[in-house]
Amino acid sequence: MKIVIIARRSKHHKPEDFAPHSDAEAAHAFDYMEEEFFREVYGLMDGSGALIIAEAESEAAARAKMAELPLSKAGMLNCEYIPLKAYRGMKIAANLLRGKDAAEFLT
Template sequence: MRILCLDIPAPGATLEHYAPHLTAEALHAWGLYKSGFIRDIYFRQDRPGVAIFLECDTVEEANNVMAEFPLAKAGLLTFECIPLRLVY
């Protein structure tokens, strides 16, 4: 199942709060990308943040994996995980 995950910054979170976690965040994302779990990552243009496309079995699995990102574990963001299907 393809899942679109959109980040939701915590109220009051700033780049200064994020900075200590960004290297770990990138390494975590890279590991998930290499495993095939993450299919695509895009920077948002409407605000700072990301849109991530996953391939997994359920939305629950997506939520559990996204909760393991360093910024999520630090309480600086959460993710909205939206299931998608092909049009045809």
């Protein structure tokens, strides 16, 4: 399943507190990209963290994997998890345009 993870640095720490963890955090992130757990990673415009598109068996599995990151272990990372499902709206709209009943596509 795909999961959006919004990972933000804890506001309870100063920017310089993160520096000792930077190399290890980057190494873990690189490993997660190679493992295809991290599918896409984007930096937030305000510099507070990242938006991650992840692939995991479940939200619980994604949470467990994120808990392994050095910043998570240090209590310096706050994550929000948003599980995704396939969007079927376009299929419904296309079939409505073809004269089919939308109800059969909602299940």
